Amino acid sequence: MYIPTLGYAILSLLARTPLSGYDIAREMKRPTSFFFGHAQISQIYPELSRLEEYELVTSIIIEQQGKPDKKVYTISPTGLQEIQRWVVSPTPLLEVRSDFLIKAHSLWLADAEEALPHFREHARYHQEHLVAYEANLAEMEERWGANIALLHTQEFGDYLTVKRGVSYEQEYLSWLEWAIAILEARAKRQCEGDTSG
Amino acid sequence: MYIPTLGYAILSLLARTPLSGYDIAREMKRPTSFFFGHAQISQIYPELSRLEEYELVTSIIIEQQGKPDKKVYTISPTGLQEIQRWVVSPTPLLEVRSDFLIKAHSLWLADAEEALPHFREHARYHQEHLVAYEANLAEMEERWGANIALLHTQEFGDYLTVKRGVSYEQEYLSWLEWAIAILEARAKRQCEGDTSG
DNA sequence: GGTCCCATGTAAGGTGTTACATGATTCT
DNA sequence: AGAATCATGTAACACCTTACATGGGACC
Numbered sequence: 001m002y003i004p005t006l007g008y009a010i011l012s013l014l015a016r017t018p019l020s021g022y023d024i025a026r027e028m029k030r031p032t033s034f035f036f037g038h039a040q041i042s043q044i045y046p047e048l049s050r051l052e053e054y055e056l057v058t059s060i061i062i063e064q065q066g067k068p069d070k071k072v073y074t075i076s077p078t079g080l081q082e083i084q085r086w087v088v089s090p091t092p093l094l095e096v097r098s099d100f101l102i103k104a105h106s107l108w109l110a111d112a113e114e115a116l117p118h119f120r121e122h123a124r125y126h127q128e129h130l131v132a133y134e135a136n137l138a139e140m141e142e143r144w145g146a147n148i149a150l151l152h153t154q155e156f157g158d159y160l161t162v163k164r165g166v167s168y169e170q171e172y173l174s175w176l177e178w179a180i181a182i183l184e185a186r187a188k189r190q191c192e193g194d195t196s197g
Numbered sequence: 198m199y200i201p202t203l204g205y206a207i208l209s210l211l212a213r214t215p216l217s218g219y220d221i222a223r224e225m226k227r228p229t230s231f232f233f234g235h236a237q238i239s240q241i242y243p244e245l246s247r248l249e250e251y252e253l254v255t256s257i258i259i260e261q262q263g264k265p266d267k268k269v270y271t272i273s274p275t276g277l278q279e280i281q282r283w284v285v286s287p288t289p290l291l292e293v294r295s296d297f298l299i300k301a302h303s304l305w306l307a308d309a310e311e312a313l314p315h316f317r318e319h320a321r322y323h324q325e326h327l328v329a330y331e332a333n334l335a336e337m338e339e340r341w342g343a344n345i346a347l348l349h350t351q352e353f354g355d356y357l358t359v360k361r362g363v364s365y366e367q368e369y370l371s372w373l374e375w376a377i378a379i380l381e382a383r384a385k386r387q388c389e390g391d392t393s394g
Numbered sequence: 395g396g397t398c399c400c401a402t403g404t405a406a407g408g409t410g411t412t413a414c415a416t417g418a419t420t421c422t
Numbered sequence: 423a424g425a426a427t428c429a430t431g432t433a434a435c436a437c438c439t440t441a442c443a444t445g446g447g448a449c450c
Contacts, residue, residue, distance in 0.1 A: 004437070005294050012303045022401055035302065037294030040439060045403055066447060068401040083303055088311045091297045093322050097202050097234030100288045104357040105232065106209045106280055108350055114285045125290050149379045150386065153305055160301040160379075164372050171368035175361050182346045182357075189347065201409070219429055237411060242431055263419060265429040 001054050003082070006047050009036050011083040014057060014075040016154045021045050022070065031132040032162055048073055056082055104179070112186035119183060123176040130169035137162045198251050200279070203244050206233050208280040211254060211272040213351045218242050219267065228329040229359050245270055253279055301376070309383035316380060320373040327366035334359050 003011075013019060013027055025041040027033060051057045056079030062070050075083075100122060107115060140148060140159055148159050200208075210216060210224050218241050225233040248254045253276030259267050272280075297319060304312060337345060337356055345356050 002436095005296055005299065006437085008296075009294065009299050012299050015303060015306060020401075021403090034292055035295040035298035037292050039294075041401095042403075042440080043438060064400090067399090068444095068446075070401060080306070084306050087300045087303050087307045088315050090315060091300065091319060093326075094293065094295055094297065095231055095234050096291065096293050097206065097236075098232040098291055099202055099205075100291065101232035101358050101361060102202065102206050102209050103284045103288065104361070105354040106212060106284050107357060108348070108353040109212060109277070109281050110284045118285050118287060122288060129290075150383060151305070156305040157302040160304060160376060161298050163375070164298060164301070167368050167372050171364050175364050178360070179357060186347060203409085217429075218431090238429095239412080239431075240410060261428090264427090265416095265418075267429065 003051075003054075003056075003086075004047070006039055006043065007051055007056075008083060008086055009039065010044065010047060010051065011056065011075060011079055011086075014073055015080060015083055018072050018074040020062075020070040020072050021048050024048075031129065032136045032158070032165060034129070034165055035161055051079070055079075112183045112190060116180065116183050116187060119176060119180050123173060123180065126169055126172050126176065130166065130173060133162055133165040133169060137166055200248075200251075200253075200283075201244070203236055203240065204248055204253075205280060205283055206236065207241065207244060207248060208253065208272060208276055208283075211270055212277060212280055215269050215271040217259075217267040217269050218245050221245075228326065229333045229355070229362060231326070231362055232358060248276070252276075309380045309387060313377065313380050313384060316373060316377050320370060320377065323366055323370050323373065327363065327370060330359055330362040330366060334363055 009028070010024055013024055019027065021041065021044045024044055025039065028036040028039050048057065048059075052059055052073070055076055057073045057075055059071050059073045062072050064070060103118075137159075140155065140162065144151065144155060144159075148155060150156075151159075206225070207221055210221055216224065218238065221241055222236065222238040224230060225236050245254065245256075249256055249270070252273055254270045254272055256268050256270045259269050261267060300315075334356075337352065337359065341348065341352060341356075345352060347353075348356075
């Protein structure tokens with residue numbers, strides 16, 4: 001019984017509340033669910049079938065009015081046990097291929113003037129994410145106060161991950177702003193060289 | 198002519214110096230090449246063939262003594278043009294499925310005492326990476342001084358990426374240490390609750 | 395009349411990993 | 423004697439993405 005990360009991602013959500021495949025996809029698309037990656041709905045359905053085959057989840061069909069029927073999945077005691085085991089298991093380091101950093105690695109080949117809009121655009125995207133995460137964190141802190149770190153509910157999980165989201169985006173943005181300042185200096189220098197030479 | 202990210206990663210290295218498939222794999226395994234992901238050598242060979250088919254690289258067989266022959270690839274003018282175009286093209290946001298953060302999301306299901314070794318081990322791994330990146334950065338700064346940000350050589354690319362490596366690992370570590378402190382408080386509280394109740 | 399949301403799935407194709415095949419030299 | 427390094431590749435498999443299939447209701 002091998003379970004891919006997506007399987008655990010699904011169990012992680014079903015451990016909180018029963019959901020349909022469509023619900024799971026919606027949950028994973030939320031900005032504060034950044035760590036799930038963008039899972040395609042077409043991949044979630046077969047993964048749910050597999051989890052059901054393994055008896056880690058059970059399903060019931062819910063008939064709806066004016067909407068298609070939905071298949072709602074509930075985590076089983078075995079499933080809960082499985083995720084509890086997985087949560088405290090060792091995690092290998094995640095090494096990701098980053099398009100943006102490979103571009104930075106080759107930035108010596110580019111013109112600073114041309115690279116700047118690209119960097120500014122990227123910074124803008126990350127700024128947007130940061131704002132969303134910060135809003136979510138502020139909401140949580142207002143609601144739960146200092147107690148949040150001691151809660152034994154799902155809010156504790158949300159708190160840990162949203163904190164990471166905020167600090168990740170802050171770090172990324174400050175690196176981007178540092179790089180943009182360098183590119184501006186390079187562009188200015190090149191421009192002066194052009195006009196004075 | 199579609200080129201996957203691995204193709205650009207390879208061009209990014211060949212833009213600096215001619216290399217064999219084996220050399221490329223070795224370069225990508227270096228700690229400061231973290232942003233390439235761990236590319237398998239078995240995937241690099243067919244990708245190189247494809248780049249050659251597209252005439253973005255050329256190859257020659259080098260006969261060696263006491264070692265197998267090697268096929269050394271050189272970037273072509275078209276290849277250089279292609280990566281220069283790519284470097285300043287827009288980059289979609291990278292959303293990665295993170296095993297560790299999915300575990301954090303479900304950490305409310307776990308015992309703090311059991312989760313602590315897992316978090317400490319993870320922090321240790323990241324600490325090691327940070328040390329390696331910092332050593333590399335220090336070396337660079339010592340060698341090139343303040344000029345480094347204005348260089349129009351490959352060292353500029355290395356500088357940008359290693360700076361990101363350092364700040365990423367610093368951020369990750371400080372989040373991990375914050376989480377560890379919380380887990381310690383939870384463990385202590387649970388322990389007191391057990392003995393006093 | 396067109397697009398989006400709800401809802402579940404299949405099929406095809408692309409990407410990436412692990413295992414296999416081969417074999418000499420160097421290090422422990 | 424065994425493992426690691428050098429060196430290139432193929433084959434099988436696992437995982438993920440994109441496109442296709444279906445269809446009612448709500449909104450513009």
